[in-house]
Amino acid sequence: MVLFAIFLGRRVDATLRPQGEWIEVEGERLHYRTLGEGPPIVLVHGLGGNMRNFDYLPLAELARDFRLVLLDRPGSGHSPRSSDARAALGEQARVVAGFLRAMRFDRPPLLVGHSLGGAVSLAVALREPDAVAGLALIAPLTHDVPEPPPAFKALAIRKPRLRRALAYTTAMPASIARGQQVLTFVFAPEPPPRDFPVRGGGLLGLRPQAFYATSTDLTALEHQLAPQEARYGELRLPVHLLYGDGDRVLDWKVHGQALAAKVPQARLQVVPGAGHMLPVTQPQLTAEFLRRAAGDAFCATVRS
Template structure:
């Protein structure tokens, strides 16, 4: 009996060692490229583009299993021509580090509000993608004095009864998160990486350079699994609390969705949310979930059409507004 148990122990240690190795390699491939700011509970990694630009700044908040290169891949540089653009690795993601308990949606919003204050930004436009949209909504509700408005791209904005298929592997009970993160999560992620990315981007193709230029490689780390599993399990309760307060929203909210989004339902997370938030607007374009990467021209045009953002788009137009 001791021999089989010993073999199991060796196998588990081997998986943990290999997972750590893959995680280090991912961080070497996608290194930190910005600055770090200590806020209560975290050290946030951020990239500050064109800090001398006039006009309202733009803060961009990425989604689940993502990091700030989701925005710098194709979209942020277009906006940084004439705006200060700050790209944020959410607390616990990318190269940001935690100094305490893992934060949920509302706690992350408080940390980003602290970053906005520390950088002395004068009410920036906050752009949130996917789960970053949920964080942005919490920021607008809890700290409206810190933001000019919210621009939500394919946001998680409602309680979703069924976890999207690409993220079902994150549904394990919290007691198993650490074990799975250091044993099977990374090997499974490597084996199914292309399939998972295709499902998230569908029906749009995954760019060939997404792993590096888009930061996709950083999803293959124990750290990323732990953050993702925590957020997927905590999201229903936190989203229910946010949805109940949508009538209180006092900052402008605009929503952009791809009609063929295969991750989040545009009718539920787009049209319904726009109807529940006073004055909110929604626009639909042809595309999937990863609009900042796959439809950067249309996303830029939409952003530049929002109040307070100069209309100096490089081309393209939003096809229609609902």
């Protein structure tokens, strides 16, 4: 099983090769991709995802007006992670904030976060508010969740040794067997596109190191969000929220409506009949959302 996991992981890496460039930040080697010129927009993916999750967006169209930067978070996609300690929410925020500085943008960017990437983006804005012009949060995780959704419970492995042992033995066959079931849950009530394993980078999640990193991310969230929740009222920058009212991964009222209630300037848009994977299932609507958020963020930057 170990040999099978290693072999298949290498096949996936050979099929979905890195698309972008590399940069060293805070001791982490980060993989990122840049498109276009103009005001910067940095996109951060969610739990178990990677930058390819945003490839359904009309990137070429957006790149005519903005400089798009798609990032693989440490431990995700093609970015390795130096240690499990870097999975903590504050540590992820420190690395992303360091990445924003290292990119030497001519102005603070609009920071876009999907799902767990939303929690990370909020942590960045609270940690270094001057580093970000605004937040565009897509189905973001914003508040503490007592337990993970049913499809993610198999990832809640608290002991690192057991986590690594499973990553290189049973995790990959189990992921292959349950793959369609998990995708159906994550995308529900919308159907997952058939090309998501390749175009959306779904296959990258089958690798042993990806399972290990995703499980580490999930377990590291325990007791991390409550202190952050208490500080949301400190946010002064523009905040835009996009949620599907059918999201089965994160309830839009618990995470979207609750955040909007704590941040007076936040604007919440709820999409009827949509689920959690809005960048994939609602690409044009999401692109329009990003344009509105960018307009607010960069206008606010100019006014300040």
